[in-house]
Amino acid sequence: MGLALFLFCALPADALQTPRDGTCFVYPTPATGNQAWVVFNMSQGGTANISIYNEAGDLAAGISEIESAGVQQVPLDLTYYRRGIYLCRVVLSFDAGGGQTLALFKFMVRH
Numbered sequence: 001m002g003l004a005l006f007l008f009c010a011l012p013a014d015a016l017q018t019p020r021d022g023t024c025f026v027y028p029t030p031a032t033g034n035q036a037w038v039v040f041n042m043s044q045g046g047t048a049n050i051s052i053y054n055e056a057g058d059l060a061a062g063i064s065e066i067e068s069a070g071v072q073q074v075p076l077d078l079t080y081y082r083r084g085i086y087l088c089r090v091v092l093s094f095d096a097g098g099g100q101t102l103a104l105f106k107f108m109v110r111h
Helices: none
Strands: 024-027 035-042 046-053 059-068 069-079 084-094 099-101 105-109
Touching: 024 069, 024 084, 024 105, 035 046, 035 084, 059 099
Parallel strands: none
Antiparallel strands: 024 035, 035 069, 046 059, 046 084, 084 099, 084 105
């Protein structure tokens, strides 16, 4: 996998859903273009560490961002991703201490 570049893009308003507590999702799935978003809810401000793994379990991308409380949408550049199934893991570390590991989410890239 090549180095993924991450650009700020707004998620389409009709696509935004509120993720259930402890979960994340990738929109759209299947992803047919070069851009997708990892969406999750932060109960408080802190750091979100996002890991994307390919079907073989190899790390395809790692993102670390400082986020405020609320629903977050992190852009994911899929330009160098091959067609296939990927897993998304989001680990949150809160500024006030503690953290949360969200449930793994499976998504498909089909371009």
